[in-house]
Amino acid sequence: MSEQVQHAGHDHPEPGFFLKYCWSTDHKMIAMQYLFTGMAMAMIGGFLAYVFRMQQGFPNHYVPGFGLVTPGRYNEVVTMHGTIMIFWVAMPVLIAAFGNYLIPLMIGCDDMAFPRINRLSYQIFLLSAIVLLGSFLVKGGAFGGAWTAYPPLSASGAYNLTPIGATLWLLAVALEFVAFLLGGINFTVTVMNSRAPGMKMFDIPILIWMIVLATVIFMASAGPLIAGAVMLLFDQTMATGFYDPVRGGDPLLWQHLFWFFGHPEVYVVLLPAMGIVAEIIAVFARKKLFGYKSMLYSTWGVGILSFVVWAHHQFVAGIDPRMANVFTVTTLLISIPVAELVFLYIATLYGGSIRLDTPMLWALGFLAEFLIGGVTGIFLGSSGTDIYLHDTYFLIAHFHYTFVPIAIISVFAGITFWYPKMFGRMMNETLGKIHFWGTVIPFNVIFIPLFMTGMAGDQRRIYSYAQFAEQSRPALQHLRTTSTIGLLVMLSFQLIFIFNFFWSMRNGKRAEANPWRSTTLEWTVPSPPPHGNFAELPTVYRGPYEYGLPGRADDYWPQNAPN
Amino acid sequence: MSATAKPIANTRSVTGIPTARLITWWVIASEIVIFGGLLAAYLMHRLGHPEWAASASHTNTWAGAFNTFVLLTSSLCAVLAHKAADALDGPRAARLLRLTALGGVIFLTVKGFEWTTDIREGFVISSGGFWSYYYTLAGLHGLHVLAGAVIMLIVASDAAKNRELQRVECIGLYWHFVDIVWIFLFPLLYIAR
Numbered sequence A: 001m002s003e004q005v006q007h008a009g010h011d012h013p014e015p016g017f018f019l020k021y022c023w024s025t026d027h028k029m030i031a032m033q034y035l036f037t038g039m040a041m042a043m044i045g046g047f048l049a050y051v052f053r054m055q056q057g058f059p060n061h062y063v064p065g066f067g068l069v070t071p072g073r074y075n076e077v078v079t080m081h082g083t084i085m086i087f088w089v090a091m092p093v094l095i096a097a098f099g100n101y102l103i104p105l106m107i108g109c110d111d112m113a114f115p116r117i118n119r120l121s122y123q124i125f126l127l128s129a130i131v132l133l134g135s136f137l138v139k140g141g142a143f144g145g146a147w148t149a150y151p152p153l154s155a156s157g158a159y160n161l162t163p164i165g166a167t168l169w170l171l172a173v174a175l176e177f178v179a180f181l182l183g184g185i186n187f188t189v190t191v192m193n194s195r196a197p198g199m200k201m202f203d204i205p206i207l208i209w210m211i212v213l214a215t216v217i218f219m220a221s222a223g224p225l226i227a228g229a230v231m232l233l234f235d236q237t238m239a240t241g242f243y244d245p246v247r248g249g250d251p252l253l254w255q256h257l258f259w260f261f262g263h264p265e266v267y268v269v270l271l272p273a274m275g276i277v278a279e280i281i282a283v284f285a286r287k288k289l290f291g292y293k294s295m296l297y298s299t300w301g302v303g304i305l306s307f308v309v310w311a312h313h314q315f316v317a318g319i320d321p322r323m324a325n326v327f328t329v330t331t332l333l334i335s336i337p338v339a340e341l342v343f344l345y346i347a348t349l350y351g352g353s354i355r356l357d358t359p360m361l362w363a364l365g366f367l368a369e370f371l372i373g374g375v376t377g378i379f380l381g382s383s384g385t386d387i388y389l390h391d392t393y394f395l396i397a398h399f400h401y402t403f404v405p406i407a408i409i410s411v412f413a414g415i416t417f418w419y420p421k422m423f424g425r426m427m428n429e430t431l432g433k434i435h436f437w438g439t440v441i442p443f444n445v446i447f448i449p450l451f452m453t454g455m456a457g458d459q460r461r462i463y464s465y466a467q468f469a470e471q472s473r474p475a476l477q478h479l480r481t482t483s484t485i486g487l488l489v490m491l492s493f494q495l496i497f498i499f500n501f502f503w504s505m506r507n508g509k510r511a512e513a514n515p516w517r518s519t520t521l522e523w524t525v526p527s528p529p530p531h532g533n534f535a536e537l538p539t540v541y542r543g544p545y546e547y548g549l550p551g552r553a554d555d556y557w558p559q560n561a562p563n
Numbered sequence B: 001m002s003a004t005a006k007p008i009a010n011t012r013s014v015t016g017i018p019t020a021r022l023i024t025w026w027v028i029a030s031e032i033v034i035f036g037g038l039l040a041a042y043l044m045h046r047l048g049h050p051e052w053a054a055s056a057s058h059t060n061t062w063a064g065a066f067n068t069f070v071l072l073t074s075s076l077c078a079v080l081a082h083k084a085a086d087a088l089d090g091p092r093a094a095r096l097l098r099l100t101a102l103g104g105v106i107f108l109t110v111k112g113f114e115w116t117t118d119i120r121e122g123f124v125i126s127s128g129g130f131w132s133y134y135y136t137l138a139g140l141h142g143l144h145v146l147a148g149a150v151i152m153l154i155v156a157s158d159a160a161k162n163r164e165l166q167r168v169e170c171i172g173l174y175w176h177f178v179d180i181v182w183i184f185l186f187p188l189l190y191i192a193r
């Protein structure tokens, strides 16, 4: 009761533009800041992909909108593409934007537990993005030592030829990590402590579980890399000897620190994506999620195992072959709980009354494409085959069959699903479906050829195969060009999404509170939700997936309905 | 929302652990892995480089031991401050917190003298593997001492007016953590041969 009284005290006059859009502590506004920053960064990352794919498809031609891709520029562009897409698109959109928007709404409270820390988190994130983009403008250009920043290449400006860019890159990544640590701690505390009365551990929607587990994995894995980044920074600027063998350091140390973070990071972004897909599948199959608890236990298994697989990135780096055996086994083991998750999703679909609206298409697209990513990973996780496939385009294709479903497909699933809640309007379904097929088909056209060029031996990070006699395989050029054309088609279809996104904000059909007839708490408030979210804070009576109930008038039973 | 209004989310406590204490534990957990990564890297290298012992013998063990004593004493003050805050005696908690922060200042002053001597003798951060770790580990720890002391003074100024007394415990927890990190650093950097 006292909660409601306090809540009434929150009413206040409408703030000015700056206070409302730039200095807000409202979790929904901060989510929008993350979402729009992430989308802007995605466009930059997409443009960079366009630049280097043009160079691969049509080598050493003038790239419209960019110019000639010299070897140095090529290195910059691939490095920044990887960095931006992982750290400034996948992380902010999947975890920060969806987490910020949905955590308080789905667990039934008015905001994050620490709104000002939340605001600070975004501000540091924005600063990190500015530092990263600013590095394009400095002397020598942006960092060109690959997104994994292996020393000695990254440790000395004399090697990587982008001394200032390399330092700014490190600084930006470190700032970004601080931002997500602050945000992640806030998420975890909020979900632990601020849930609506009655929402027990197993009444929490899977997506919220996944976001919290992802942030915990992030917190546990990012620390060593933060320390490692400080060491690399000192190697670059103060001639310390942590990594550079010339100064008595050990380059393998960075690889351990980087991948001890880098592999769990895959699951940091995968889990929220799986969560989004789970929510959508349950709603559009009108079925209770199959095996809620199995899903959770599998996810915990994934989380724990993700800390003991990192050296599968280092099979050819000179690690002890006995260690390679161990990491092969753990890597193959982790595919078991991940496969379990996918099976549970398929079991949820089985016998459901499936509606193929746009969000559901994206969710199913995620499962199909991610499956290919998972299966091809087995060849890279086994040290025997990895020795051949390592650092080829097979790896690139495998990686993108995991990351594009995660960072692109599931994000589109989430945006199209929660758009009515976020903006109070429905998106256009026809445009949504055109965009779906226009993204997913070209996506396969991009990467299936790259599996083939990779198996034929094409190494990654080569700016022009024609320049290297042992790499030049003219017979493969048509595959490289096909891939580039696939990318051009995929990128142009994104214009349809951008149009649909902004056009629907003004012209879409008005969304009611619960357009998808869903059970979770965010759908019990108006679209878009007012400041403070709930007019009266909800009480939770049951789990989040009560669909397809025969005895009831509606086929769904909201979490907050007493009976 | 005005800067001072707390959301209801902040006032709930489903786990039974007060939200302020919970977030402090998470902050400490995320810091443990930062220091853990750095210490693990140091240990692996140290074991692989027995010759580092020669460099380590140049460190000033007595200064390190004195600083250990200072930090432990200041941690005791932090505990007493927490007790005072529990008894709702804000002004006393504030005095004890300021004493704790003073310990931090003494620690950093001793550290400053130590480093000046080291540098005069020609041992700088780029003088070799051991010194790289020595300055990085102690420097990162020193930054935490500095940050802890500053936050401590802010918390103390609130506590003096009997405001936000729950923060006394949190900053105390954090201070103990900084203390414990030093307990690891001292033998590993100064004593190990």
Ligand SMILES: [Cu+2]
Pocket (backbone or CB within 6 Å): A262, A263, A266, A309, A310, A312, A313
């Ligand atoms: Cu991996």
